[in-house]
Amino acid sequence: MSTTLAGPLAGAARVRPDGWLATPLTTDPPQAEAQARSLIQRHHPTASGPVRCLTARYRTATFTLGAPPRQVLKRHGDEAAYLGEVLGYQLLDGERVLPELHSASDTSRTLVVDFLDEMADIDRKGGFEELIAAVAAIHTAPARWPQHITETMSPWRLATTADTPASAWVRDPAAWREMLRLVTAAHGADHVPLGHLDLKADHCRRRPDGRLALIDAESLRPDLTGLPDLITLAYLGQVEGRALRPRWVRQAYRRHTNDLGAQWSDAGLVRALTTFATATGLTSLHGVDQ
Known part of the structure; x- marks a missing residue:
């Protein structure tokens, strides 16, 4: 799922051994x-x-x-x-x-x-919710895709993948299937579960049009759902001097995703988060389930 040893998704991460990359780039x-x-x-x-x-x-x-x-x-x-x-x-x-x-x-x-040089200050008033809104837009983007992208991405639809065997790195396949069922109930069977963004404060920048943008998208995957990103948002809300209540982060995320077409209930979202943790071996939800 990730190459990160610790951090917001500790326990659900896998570490690649040294030398795994066949053709490394120069570091000079x-x-x-x-x-x-x-x-x-x-x-x-x-x-x-x-x-x-x-x-x-x-x-x-x-x-x-x-x-x-x-x-x-x-x-x-x-x-x-x-x-x-x-x-x-x-x-x-x-x-x-x-x-x-x-x-x-x-x-x-x-x-x-x-090149986006201007930082988007997520610690100013309304800044962190702006980040949450951007993440919600990413997670719900499949609902707004043009037809040609929808057709190209159809193999990753929940209707196609929800009943297939879980990936080898999933520790509890039954919990994973339950999590996918909950995501399907919220987003629909045609949803492609985008997620696993590299969310960091210094990755938040301003586009020329003034909107917040994320400068690193290489970790995005069409099979992990948005739940690890919500967990990371809760983690970010409690580090680097922040004191944002995880429950507030969850409620803001639910409001923004539902405004964009999802149908999360609070109980369903909490259940999805806990089953994700069970399925992946995540060591902490950072209070976002409370």
């Missing part, structure tokens, strides 16, 4: 920049401007383009992570919750997106 920034310039020339010819390395990690590398920066080049060493991020941009097109995607290259596993 000057070398990474030189490679990025070559990739831009070959695969993103409309992108221009000076290239500056922001991060050079063995799985991903990011670069600003332009002076001042106007765009970001993101490079993936892992094909699944690249495909997941591209899928996120495709599935959420029109929701205005991500930066704008300008181009992508399957060959080089690279994307060029808008």
Whole structure:
């Protein structure tokens, strides 16, 4: 489900062993920049401007383009992570919750997106609820998909997957099936259960139109539901000096998702959260079930 050892989803996370990536990227920034310039020339010819390395990690590398920066080049060493991020941009097109995607290259596993420098302060009045609203828009996006995306994503509909065997990492398949039943009751059998966002305060930025956007979508999956994101929101509401009641987070999430077409009852949402924890081995719900 994740490569994170601890944090909001501790217990439900799996850790990959060292050396799992067959073709790691360079971690040397000057070398990474030189490679990025070559990739831009070959695969993103409309992108221009000076290239500056922001991060050079063995799985991903990011670069600003332009002076001042106007765009970001993101490079993936892992094909699944690249495909997941591209899928996120495709599935959420029109929701205005991500930066704008300008181009992508399957060959080089690279994307060029808008550079969003302005932080969205989730600690200002109304800021955290704005984050919750953005997450709710992502989770309910399948209800607003155009027909061609709906047809493409039909293999992931709950009507198709709810009765299939649970993935090997699920610890309690019966609890997982019950959780999917509850999600189906709230969203409908045609729902594709989007979830597993990389939610962090420093991933919240402002788009040019003023809306809050999330700058990292590579972990989004069409099979995990939005429940891990609600759990993470409850966790974020209690760290870094915040003191937001988990119950308030849950109620705000339920209100926003229901405003966008879901039909969660509070009891159903709590039950879905507890069955998710049972199914995955999650060590804490951070009070969001209380």
